[in-house]
Amino acid sequence: xxxxxPLLVLLCAASAFAAPFSLEQILGSAFPSELxxxxxxxxxxxxxxxxxxxxxxxAEGPEWRGRAVTTYKDDDGQELSSLTWTPDGKSVVYVRxxxxxxxxxxxxxxxxxxxxxxxxxxxxxxxxQPVKLGEGSAPEVSPKGDRVAWLKGGAVWSSAPGGGGAKQxxxxxxxxxxxxxxxxxxxxxxxxxxxxxxxxxxxDGEQVRFLDPGVDVDGGPIWSPDGxxxxxxxxxxxxxxxxxxPVREAEPxxxxxxxxxxxxxxxxxxxxxxxxSALFFQLAVFLWGAGDRLVFSWExxxxxxxxxxAAGGGDESALTKGAFEVExxxxxxxxxxxxxxxxxxxxxxxxxxxxxxxGGKPELLTPGRGVEWSAQxxxxxxxxxxxxxxxxxxxxxxxxxxxxxxxxxQAGSIPSDFxxxxxxxxxxxTYPAADGMTIHGQLFLPKGAKAGDRRPAAIFLHGGxxxxxxxxxxxxxxxxxxxxxxxxxxxxxxxxxxxxxxSGIGYGMEFREALQYGATGASEFQDVLGAGLYLRSRPExxxxxxxxxxxxxxxxxxxxxxxxxxxxxxxxxxxxGVHDWNEVIRNFVPAYDSLKRAAAAxxxxxxxxxxxxxxxxxxxLLIHGDDDRNVPFSETTxxxxxxxxxxxxxxxxxxPDEVHSFLRHESWVRAFRAAEGFLERHLRSQ
Numbered sequence: 030x031x032x033x034x035p036l037l038v039l040l041c042a043a044s045a046f047a048a049p050f051s052l053e054q055i056l057g058s059a060f061p062s063e064l065x066x067x068x069x070x071x072x073x074x075x076x077x078x079x080x081x082x083x084x085x086x087x088a089e090g091p092e093w094r095g096r097a098v099t100t101y102k103d104d105d106g107q108e109l110s111s112l113t114w115t116p117d118g119k120s121v122v123y124v125r126x127x128x129x130x131x132x133x134x135x136x137x138x139x140x141x142x143x144x145x146x147x148x149x150x151x152x153x154x155x156x157x158q159p160v161k162l163g164e165g166s167a168p169e170v171s172p173k174g175d176r177v178a179w180l181k182g183g184a185v186w187s188s189a190p191g192g193g194g195a196k197q198x199x200x201x202x203x204x205x206x207x208x209x210x211x212x213x214x215x216x217x218x219x220x221x222x223x224x225x226x227x228x229x230x231x232x233d234g235e236q237v238r239f240l241d242p243g244v245d246v247d248g249g250p251i252w253s254p255d256g257x258x259x260x261x262x263x264x265x266x267x268x269x270x271x272x273x274x275p276v277r278e279a280e281p282x283x284x285x286x287x288x289x290x291x292x293x294x295x296x297x298x299x300x301x302x303x304x305x306s307a308l309f310f311q312l313a314v315f316l317w318g319a320g321d322r323l324v325f326s327w328e329x330x331x332x333x334x335x336x337x338x339a340a341g342g343g344d345e346s347a348l349t350k351g352a353f354e355v356e357x358x359x360x361x362x363x364x365x366x367x368x369x370x371x372x373x374x375x376x377x378x379x380x381x382x383x384x385x386x387x388g389g390k391p392e393l394l395t396p397g398r399g400v401e402w403s404a405q406x407x408x409x410x411x412x413x414x415x416x417x418x419x420x421x422x423x424x425x426x427x428x429x430x431x432x433x434x435x436x437x438x439q440a441g442s443i444p445s446d447f448x449x450x451x452x453x454x455x456x457x458x459t460y461p462a463a464d465g466m467t468i469h470g471q472l473f474l475p476k477g478a479k480a481g482d483r484r485p486a487a488i489f490l491h492g493g494x495x496x497x498x499x500x501x502x503x504x505x506x507x508x509x510x511x512x513x514x515x516x517x518x519x520x521x522x523x524x525x526x527x528x529x530x531x532s533g534i535g536y537g538m539e540f541r542e543a544l545q546y547g548a549t550g551a552s553e554f555q556d557v558l559g560a561g562l563y564l565r566s567r568p569e570x571x572x573x574x575x576x577x578x579x580x581x582x583x584x585x586x587x588x589x590x591x592x593x594x595x596x597x598x599x600x601x602x603x604x605x606g607v608h609d610w611n612e613v614i615r616n617f618v619p620a621y622d623s624l625k626r627a628a629a630a631x632x633x634x635x636x637x638x639x640x641x642x643x644x645x646x647x648x649x650l651l652i653h654g655d656d657d658r659n660v661p662f663s664e665t666t667x668x669x670x671x672x673x674x675x676x677x678x679x680x681x682x683x684x685p686d687e688v689h690s691f692l693r694h695e696s697w698v699r700a701f702r703a704a705e706g707f708l709e710r711h712l713r714s715q
Contacts, residue, residue, distance in 0.1 A: 047521075048517060048520045048521045049448065049451045049520055050448035050451055050517075050520065052513075052514075052517055052698055052702055052705070054444075054446055054447060054448055055448060055516055055517050056513050056697060056698060056701070057444050057446070057447055058423040058424070058425070058442060058444065058447055059078060059079035059080075059425075059439065059441075059442040060077070060424055060506050061075050061076065061077055061078075061086075061416050061425060061426045061439065061442065062076050062078070062506065063075055063076040063109070063110060063111070063112040063123075064403045064405050064414060064415070064426060065114065065405060066114075066362075066405040066406060066407055066408060067114045067118035067154075067407075067408060068114055068362070068408055069116070069117065069408050069409075070089070070090075070118050071089055071090030071091070071407040071408070071409050071411045071412060072087065072088070072089040072090075072114075072154065072407070073088055073089075073407070073414040073426075073428075073438075074086065074087045074098075074114065074121045074154070075112070075416075075438075076110070076123075077097070077439060077442065078506065079442075080104060080694045081104030081105070081106070081692075081694030081695065082101060082102060082103060082104055082694075083101060083107070083108065084097045084099045084100065084101050085097070085098050085099045085112065085121055085123055086426075086438075086439060087121065087154050088414075088426075088428070088438045088439075090407065090412055090428075093412070093428045093436055093438055094438075094440070095426065095438040095439040095440070096156070097156075098121070098154060098155070098156040099152055099156075103139075104694045104695055105139050105693070106127075106136060106137070106138035106139055106687075106692030107125055107126050107127070107136075107145065108124075108127050108136075108692065109123055109124070109125055110123065110124045111123060111124040111166065111167055113168055113169065113170055114170070115151075115170050115174055115190055116170065116171075116172050116174045118154065118408075119153065119154055120151050120152065120153050120154060121151070121152055121154060122149065122150070122151045122162070122168045122170055122177055123150055123151075123152070123168075124147060124149055124150070124165075124166050124167070124168065124179075125148055125150055126145055126147035126148060127147060127692065129147070130656060130658050134656070136656060136686070136688050136692055138654075138656075138684070138686045138691075138692050138696065139686075139693070140685065140686055146164055147165065147166055148161055148164045148165065149161070149163055149164075149166070149168045149177065149179045150162065151177070151190055160191070160192040161192065162177055162179070162188050162190075162192050162195055163186055163195035164181055165180055165181030165186055166179060166181070167179055167180045167208060169208040169209065169210055169217070170190070171210050172210055172211075172212055172213065172214040173213070173214035173215075174214075175189065175190075175214070176190075176214070177189075178198060178208055178217060179208075180205060180206065180208070181197075183200065183204060183205065184197050184198075184199070184200035185197070185198045185205055185208065185217075185219070185232070186198055198232075199237060201221055201230065202221065202223065203221035203222050203223040203227070203228070205220070205221055205222075205230075206219065206220050207219055207220040207248065207249065207250065209250055209251065209252060210252075211252050211256045211289070212252055212254060212255070213256050215233065215234065216232065216234070216256075216289070217231070218230065218250040218252065218259050219231075220249075220250065221239070224620070225266055225268070225270075225620075226243075226244055226245060226246060226247075226266055227246050227247050227248060228240070228242045228247055229241075229250045229259065229287075231259070231289060231292075238292055240259060240261070240287040240289075240294060241285055241287050244266050245263050245264060245265050246263070246264040246265075246266060247261050247262070247263050247285075248261060248262055248264070249261055249262045249313070249315045251315060251316065252317065253321070253340065254317065254319070254364060256289070257288070257289055258286050258287060258288060258289055259286070259287045259289050260284060260285065260287070260297075260317060260323060260340065261284075261287070262282060262283070262285075262308065262313070262325075263282060263284070263285055264282045264308055265280035265281070265282065267280075269626075270618045270620060270621065271614065271618065271621070271629065272613075272614045272617045273494075273546075273547035273548040273549075273610060273613070273617075274546065274547055274548050274549035275532075275542040275543060275544055275549065276307045276542055277304075277307065277538065277539070278302070278303060278304075278306050278307060279306050279307035281299050281300040281302060281306040282299075282300050282307070282308040283296050283298060284296070284297055284298040284299075284315075284323065284325065284338070285297065286340055286341075286342075295342075297323075297338070297341065297342035297343075298323075298338055298342065300327060300329070304328060304330065304331050305327050305328040305329040305330075305538075307328075309333070309541070311534070312354065312355070312357075312534070313325075313326055314335060314355065314357065314369075316358065316359075316360050316367065316386075317340070317364075318360055318364040318365065318386035319363060319364035319365045319386060320364075320365075320386060320387060321339060321340045321341070322337050322338065322339060322340065323337070323338045323339075323340050324336070324337050324338075324348070324358070324360075324367055324386055325338070326358075328538045330350070331538045332351070332353060332354050332538065333354040333355050333356070333538075334347055334348070334349045334350060334351075334355055335347070335348040335349045335358060335367065335369065335384070337386055337387065337388060348367065348384050348386075348388060348391070349369075349371070349373070349382075349391060351373060352376075352537070353371050353372045353373040353374070353376065354372060354535060354537070355369050355371045356371060356379065356402075356534075357370055357402075358370075359404060359405065359406070360386070361406045361410065362406065362407075362408040362409075362410065363410075364386065365385060365386055366385060366386065367383065367384050367385070368381065368383050368394075368404040368406055368413065369381070369382050369383075369404070370382075370403070372497075372535055373391075374393075376469070376535065376536070377457050377469060377497075377499055377500045377529075377535075378399070378400050378499055378500055378501060379400050379402050379499065379504065380393060380396070380399075380400075380401055381393075381401045381402075381413070381415055382394060394429060395415070395417070395435075397419075398419055398420065398500075399417050399418065399419040399501065400417065400418045400419060400500070400501040400502065400503075400504065401415050401416070402416050402417075403416045403504070411430075411431065412428045412431070413428065413429045414426065414427070414428045414429075414438065415427060415428075415429065416504065417435075418501045418504075418509075419501045420452070420453075420454040420500060420501045420502075421449055421452040421453075422443065422449060422502070423443060423447070423502045424502050424503075424504065424509055425438075425439060425442045426442070448520075451520060452516050452520075453473055453474060453475065453476060453516065453520075454500075455472060455473050455500055455501075455527070456471070456472050456500075457469065457470075457471060457500055458471070458472045458526070458563075460559055460563035462531075462555040462556045462558070463555040463556075463558040463559045464552075464555040466531060466555065466556070468529065468530060468531070468556045468559060468560070469536065470498075470528045470529055471498060471499070471500055471526075471527040472524070472526055472527075473515055473516065473518070473519040473524070473525035473526075474524060474569065475519050475521075475522050475523065475524065478524065479569065480569060481568060481569075482568075482569045482570075483569075483570070483571040484522055484523065484524050484569050484570055484574075485522070485523050485524075485571060485574040485575075485576070485708070485713060486523060486524040486525070486526065486564045486567075486570045486574065486575045487515075487523050487526075487575075487577070487708065488525075488526050488527075488528060488557070488560045488561065488564065488575065488576070488577050488590075489511060489515055489525060489527040489528065489578055489579060490528055490530065490557065490577065490582075490586040490587060491527070491528075491529070491533070491579065491582070491583050492507070492580050492581030492583045492584070493532075493533060493582050494530070494546070494547065494553070494582040495533060495534050495541065496508065496533050496534065497529050497533050497534050497535035497536075498512075498527045506690070507690045510697050510701075511580070513701075514578075514701045514704065515527055517705065521709075523708075523712075524564065524567065524569055524570050526560055526563070528557070528560050530557065530586065531546060531552060531553050531555075531556055532546040532553055547610070547636065548610035548611075548614060548629075548632070548633040548636050548637075549632060549633075549636065550632065550636055551589060551636035551637075553586060553589075554589045554590070554593060557586050557589065557590045557594075558590070558593075558594055558597070561575055561594065561597045561598060562597070565597070574712040574713075575597065575598055575599060576600045576601055576602070576708050576712055577590045577591065577598050577601040577602070578602035578603075578604075578708075579602075579603070579604065579606070580605055580606070581604070581605055581606065581607070581660055581689065582606075582607065583604070583606070584603040584604050584606020584607065584660075585606045585607035585608070585637075585638065587601045587603045587606060587649075588601070588606050588607075588608055588638035588668065589638050591603075591638075591645055591646075591647050591649055592638045592641040592642050593641050593644060595644060595645060595646035595647040596646075599647055599711060599712060600648050600649065600650075600707070600708060601647060601648075601649045602650045602652070602707060602708070603649055603650070603651050603652070603668075604653070604700065604704075605652065605653045605654065605659070605660045605664075606638075606651075606660065606665075606668075607637070607638075607660055607664060608637060608638045608665070608668045609634060609637045609638075609639050609664065610634065610636055610637045611623045611630050611633050611634055611637075612661060612663065612664060613660060613664065616659070616660070616661055638668070639667065642668075642671045642672070642675065642677075643675065645675065645677050646677065647677075648678040648679065648680075648707075648711050649672070649677070649678075649679050649680075650679070650680045650681075650682065650703060650704060650707040651665050651669065651679060651682070652681075652682045652683075652684075652700050652704070653665040653682075653683055654684040654685075654686070654687025654688055654691060655683060655684070655685055655686065655687070656685075656688050657687075657688055657689045658689060659689040660689060665683075669681070680707060682699070682700060682703045684696050684700075
């Protein structure tokens with residue numbers, strides 16, 4: 030009987046922390062994405078991913094009841110993306126399948142012997158059998174409705190919307206992207222990337238011309254409403270390209286407007302030196318509105334804000350102001366209004382706003398404690414569709430009617446067995462990093478938690494690093510799933526802290542471009558260390574049972590915590606993490622040569638977990654898909670080799686043919702089940 034006592038204690042503890050719901054339940058809601066409004070009437074389309082089964086949905090006013098218009102049935106890892114409407118609003122064009130890796134392989138996580146493809150399809154808004162237009166991606170539909178163009182193998186292909194007769198339309202040197210038809214449908218603008226520079230081109234059906242070419246990086250072409258001009262952004266060329274280090278200032282970027290007939294262009298605006306001189310593409314907005322006004326984002330005040338400018342040039346004026354960031358924006362159909370998402374007045378959430386292209390007081394469209402994104406105003410002005418969530422209710426599509434009423438668009442997107450009542454509302458917290466910087470986070474306290482509980486704890490570290498976790502379910506499918514695991518761990522009795530470490534978005538340019546971050550000093554480690562000390566100080570937490578978990582950049586910081594502070598962090602789950610910056614920089618900047626940049630390469634390595642692996646003591650679970658295009662699989666291979674040499678306890682879960690953001694729902698469930706089981710063994714049963 031004496032030998033049974035520890036087992037009985039363990040069984041009682043496990044029973045006390047039994048989850049009231051399963052991982053399958055918390056991961057069971059349908060995630061919406063790709064929301065887009067038809068160019069006429071009151072109709073929207075989106076992609077719904079229900080446990081890995083992806084389909085195109087459509088809803089229209091005045092009823093706004095969503096319906097699936099495709100009938101895919103398997104969790105097969107084949108993405109649906111790039112939704113775009115035909116000009117009559119009667120059909121939706123989309124892409125099925127992921128992009129090829131550098132070896133030309135399309136993602137095939139089901140290991141189908143016939144392989145997989147990425148292809149452009151079209152389906153009627155009333156449903157029916159989809160028609161394959163051809164292999165490729167990034168479709169654009171002519172405003173005349175007579176042609177669909179897309180990218181394939183470095184060339185531009187096209188066909189009639191009815192399918193059949195797909196053929197190469199034109200080809201040029203460089204990598205073509207960003208197809209944009211002129212308003213009359215007779216010409217198409219595009220970007221031709223050529224390594225250290227890029228051009229904006231124009232194809233008129235017979236020949237290719239390049240608009241105002243230079244030595245810089247030109248991109249983001251937009252047409253004037255009358256189709257006579259093209260505007261684009263010019264970013265000055267840099268010989269020395271790097272990644273994962275701060276860029277607070279640069280040679281200022283500019284906006285150019287070109288006569289589409291002659292190809293002659295001129296600069297109409299240039300950023301000032303200092304703040305805002307470097308263009309951060311992830312928060313970039315560039316629109317051509319009514320009244321011949323250009324709308325763009327700029328970080329002149331240290332925050333990403335919207336500005337307006339006469340297309341003929343002159344001084345800009347601010348549309349938004351304050352200590353918040355505008356993340357994305359779209360125009361109303363008539364071009365007079367800008368709909369945008371921002372964390373204005375609610376730094377750890379997102380809300381939707383509207384402002385005139387000529388200025389005025391912005392209008393908050395979605396007040397409250399929710400998270401809202403992807404505004405899509407109906408073409409007839411009758412409603413605004415968007416995606417939303419909150420602290421407990423997962424992402425779902427909705428529509429806002431003129432009186433302010435909000436209706437859900439997709440019945441059943443949140444299953445009846447989804448554990449809404451069992452979830453906790455995370456609370457916003459701040460804590461000091463080890464070097465004193467103030468860091469924001471979200472704290473998930475288990476129901477009934479109280480001082481003296483001595484609970485195990487987990488710190489979640491997001492990827493990117495250009496991300497921000499929120500006080501609610503996230504707008505990215507990757508972090509929507511991560512939020513689910515944080516809620517599940519809280520239901521199992523863990524205290525969970527989700528950390529918005531420096532170099533992430535949401536808190537201004539200087540926080541994002543933190544000094545010595547990433548490959549230039551790993552200053553974010555100070556935030557990880559501070560998070561551990563903060564949790565250790567909380568009265569609900571057992572300071573000897575604090576774990577780290579995260580993916581990608583979050584995997585990097587998990588590994589940094591375990592290699593530099595195993596005395597503080599008892600275990601970790603490292604999902605496709607970065608372990609040697611020099612290898613990952615090359616993945617994003619192929620021209621990067623560590624041999625020619627010895628000092629930078631040494632600093633990059635010293636900022637990597639492999640440099641401090643001798644201090645690694647705590648057990649770790651490593652999870653990786655071997656078709657990862659963001660973080661090479663070799664990053665896990667190299668780390669495992671070093672852990673084996675040192676006898677560090679580690680476990681592996683490898684997904685053959687999976688990519689960075691797992692394509693199959695089953696992969697997410699397996700990964701999170703393994704993660705929770707690993708933490709259970711190393712934090713609860715020790």
